[in-house]
Amino acid sequence: MDTQLSNKGEGTMKNIIQDVENNVNWLSQFGAVPSGGITRLLYTKEWFDAQQALKSKFEDIGLDVSFDEVGNLSGRLTGSQYPEQVIMSGSHVDSVVNGGNLDGHFGIIAAYLAIQYLKEKYGTPLRTLEVISLAEEEGSRFPYVFWGSKNLFGLAKKEDVQNIKDGAGVSFTDAMRGLGFNFKQDETAARKDIKAFVELHIEQGSVLENEGNTIGVVNSIVGQRRYNITLKGQANHAGTTPMRYRKDAVYGFSRICTESIAKAEAAGDPLVLTFGKVVPKPNTVNVVPGEVMFTMDCRHTDQAYLKTFTEEIEHDMRAIAKEMGMEIEIDRWMDEAPVPMDPQLVDTLKNICDKEQLNYRVMHSGAGHDAQIFAPRVPTAMLFIPSIKGISHNPAEKTKTEDLVEGVKALTQALYQLAYQD
Amino acid sequence: MDTQLSNKGEGTMKNIIQDVENNVNWLSQFGAVPSGGITRLLYTKEWFDAQQALKSKFEDIGLDVSFDEVGNLSGRLTGSQYPEQVIMSGSHVDSVVNGGNLDGHFGIIAAYLAIQYLKEKYGTPLRTLEVISLAEEEGSRFPYVFWGSKNLFGLAKKEDVQNIKDGAGVSFTDAMRGLGFNFKQDETAARKDIKAFVELHIEQGSVLENEGNTIGVVNSIVGQRRYNITLKGQANHAGTTPMRYRKDAVYGFSRICTESIAKAEAAGDPLVLTFGKVVPKPNTVNVVPGEVMFTMDCRHTDQAYLKTFTEEIEHDMRAIAKEMGMEIEIDRWMDEAPVPMDPQLVDTLKNICDKEQLNYRVMHSGAGHDAQIFAPRVPTAMLFIPSIKGISHNPAEKTKTEDLVEGVKALTQALYQLAYQD
Secondary structure, eight states, rough: OOHHHSSSSSSTTHHHHHHHHHHHHHHTTTTTTTTTTBBOOTTTTHHHHHHHHHOOOOOHTTEEEEETTOOHHHHEOOOOOOEEEEEEEEEEEEOTTTTTTSSTTHHHHHHHHHHHHHHHOSSSSSSEEEEESOOOSSOOSSSSOHHHHHHTTTTOOHHTTTOOOOSSSSSHHHHHHTOOOOOSSTOOOOOOOOEEEEEEEOSSSHHHHHHOOOOEEEOOOOOOOOEEEEEEEEEEEEEESSSSBBBBBBHHHHHHHHHHHHHHHHOTOOOOOOOOOOOEEEETEEEEEEEEEEEEEEEOOOHHHHHHHHHHHHHHHHHEEEEHOOOEEEEEEEEEEOEOHHHHHHHHHHHHHHTTTOOOEEEEEOOOOTTTHTTTTTOOOEEEOGGGGOSSSTTTTTOOOOHHHHOOOOOHHHHHHHHHHH | OOOHSSSSSSGGGTHHHHHHHHHHHHTTTTOTTSSSBBOTTSSSSSHHHHHHHHHEEEHHOOOOEEEEEOOEOOOOOOOOOOOEEEEEEEEEEEOTTTTTTTTHHHHHHHHHHHHHHHHHHHHOEEEEEEEESSSSOSSSSSOOHHHHHHTTTOOOOOOTTOOOTTTTTTTTTHHHHHOOOOOOOSSTOOOOOOEEEEEEEEEESHHHHHTOEEEEEEEEEOOEEEEEEEEEEBOTTTTOGGGGGOBBBHHHHHHHHHHHHHHHHHHHOOOOEEEEOOOEEEEEETTTEEEEEEEEHHHHHHHHHHHHHHHHHHHHHHHHHHHHTTTEEEEEEEEEEEOOOHHHHHHHHHHHHHHHOOOEEEEEEOOOHHHHTTTEEEEEEEEEEOGGGOSSSTTTTTOOOHHHHHHHHHHHHHHHHHHHHO
């Protein structure tokens, strides 16, 4: 089978380049914005149109199609021998505001194409194949993320969303019900039939491109700690206050940033540390800044390491503030544990890449994905394909067509092995 | 005379504490805002009311009062022997938005009280005494500073202001003419009669307070260089971009700030260096900042030193940017030379302070003042009085009454010596 699927111009995959391009372009029309990007937010018309169109597409190739209560769309090819064992693939259909046309969406197209190829070539699988178009992952309309995948596992609580609204004041509940969807009747019900979940996604980083790889086999999603930190010095006249009297909060921040980033660089991969937001007060040329609010985002694949490293940075910050006679408030508002992928499934993907002589690397994901909701509950792994210049969440989000194609091929092989082999 | 004026409870100054408090409170009503501060902007009703009220006050003590064409208000006590030699004192009547009730204004009150005391006690001086309430210094309504003092010396050009507007869209010209004022007929005409100008002002810094002094004799106003600097790195995903691939503009800024401030601290007084404004892009928690715009404000009393120091910092910044693979744009948009005060007049003030056993220090001004427009043209000096905690441009701008009183006494002595002694 491998050989046949891989033979360019032969078999069911002979039009794969065109299939990939056509499907990406086709799905891009739903929520297209003048910038060339896509805005397809949960429970909007654009989102509904995309799900309905995908539904028709799945039906056209003979899948059993259904929405769950909240609007996750599934297309199933029921297995002959183990119909109750589902091999699932897909990703989220929603986008960020003015996002690109690959983030999430391409994982749905890839799974759809893979199942189409496999069905055409091999007919009914032993296990059930399911493509899933997850309702929501980005949190771009309402302040809630992973609404789609969390609902598969009984993790989304009605009380978490029933009082939230979008920027226009529309409530989550009204938006959902307006399209005929609703909360799950049994809020805690969880899918028990998923034997494996493989999510193909663009990398949204530049490791594959920089290292010259076509495929990433993801073995872990990083843990993240995020902070809001406020350093309080004293605002003073920039001309009349000698250096020795100052409590310059921007200088304090700069010392913290410089020392912390140097430590992060010394620590090396997979640790990353970012001071992304800096808001001094009063933020004007001729006043010594009396206060600065800044954020810190730290990620690592190892929870203990992440904890130790950030605690050291917290300690350093307090020491610098104390030395400079300033107050510091450190608020850690996010603490997400790293999520390892299933080692056996990772091995399966590696073996396929080896066998197919793909130019791949095993890597972690520095961004969050639906796979992190699946992974603690069902065997899960991810395939990455390169992002040109690492750009994502932007209309300039692109992947070379040949890399998109390689991704679909690798996923097809994986689903073949998982669904058709005993 | 000295002894008599200094004797508390004796002579014409017996009510000086009350005089100072009453006059500060009285002038504070013009432009009072609910915060407790003052907003008295050029050519507004509040400004006009203040000037008109000061005019009446000056007339009440028998001064010859006049406005010049642009609205500077003068009250003159003509000298018997050298009427054409004017000993001038005063400051600006305008405030910043939501400012305090001392910055500028108290220099007018102090000069008014000093002339009142001297007239009552000694009658007609040898030289003419003139209190001046300068129309504008702050640039808080229109983007133009020192409108008042520049007009005294033919330095304000019609073309510089005729196209500027305030925040509400009112043109400078309309605002001025609406109150009956106008451009000078002879734009280049300059006062030739000023033999000395002494400006009393609050320090707007905390040197006097910290060092325990009551009076500052200002020997120089600092030169200033101000910059807008843009450092361009590369915006990247904070999770998916390893540290070694980053061009983090905030990290670049932090290195520049840390190294530069350390150099400024090592240089010591009178050098001051401030990075007051920092605006990263996109300024969000989970994106490596691709760009940062920041300001630099550097001041020193020695022009050559200021030039050498800032050029070294500029060189350092470029080196850091180059090392980090970033672009840097350095825009120096202000380059004002230091302004020395008149050495002879400074000596006169020092001698008076010595004689009166005042707790004074000779110091520079880190902020700009009307005196810097006068100083290159006529013998000029300044007296500072302490600002509590150095706070200014704020409703909390305060000076202890006893320090206000000491300032008026010192100014009275100075004007006595300059106007009554041969």
